[in-house]
Amino acid sequence: MNRDPDCIFCKIVAGEVPSFKLFEDDATLAFMDINPANEGHALVIPKEHATDLYAVSDAVLARTAATAKKVAGALARTLAPDGLNLVQCNGPAAAQSVMHFHVHVLPRVKDDRLAMNWGLKLGDIDAIGRLAERIRVWI
Numbered sequence: 001m002n003r004d005p006d007c008i009f010c011k012i013v014a015g016e017v018p019s020f021k022l023f024e025d026d027a028t029l030a031f032m033d034i035n036p037a038n039e040g041h042a043l044v045i046p047k048e049h050a051t052d053l054y055a056v057s058d059a060v061l062a063r064t065a066a067t068a069k070k071v072a073g074a075l076a077r078t079l080a081p082d083g084l085n086l087v088q089c090n091g092p093a094a095a096q097s098v099m100h101f102h103v104h105v106l107p108r109v110k111d112d113r114l115a116m117n118w119g120l121k122l123g124d125i126d127a128i129g130r131l132a133e134r135i136r137v138w139i
């Protein structure tokens with residue numbers, strides 16, 4: 001499997017960096033974002049390293065989309081958000097900060113005024129871990 005030794009998400013896939021995992025299969029991994037833009041913010045990635053949408057294969061993209069749908073359903077059951085976005089960023093101007101293809105599964109709160117480039121702020125790690133346990137029940 002293609003891997004970049006300097007990539008933080010490849011390290012998460014390998015278990016070298018801890019994460020609050022929600023789901024994994026042979027091709028994809030879903031885990032909680034440590035810089036949540038909103039409560040329940042999760043990420044879905046292919047296990048194989050691809051920098052962005054241009055680099056990811058169609059087959060892996062489809063598998064990633066299927067996992068994102070699964071996670072979205074679990075988030076909907078756990079948090080009953082007012083809405084939910086799938087967001088995927090390519091390049092610095094689009095606010096891509098990690099160069100390993102990923103889909104944000106982002107619960108929305110009515111009138112949360114979240115901007116497209118929402119900025120990174122460390123979340124409450126204990127609260128994120130507790131929430132991951134609640135979401136996993138629905139996957």
Ligand code: DGP
Pocket residue numbers: 008017019020031032033034035043089095096097098099120
């Ligand atoms: P983007 O900015 O679109 O490239 O999204 C990258 C996201 O990855 C961002 O919301 C923060 C998150 N992130 C960065 N480093 C880590 C990490 O080590 N662990 C976790 N769980 N999330 C991370």
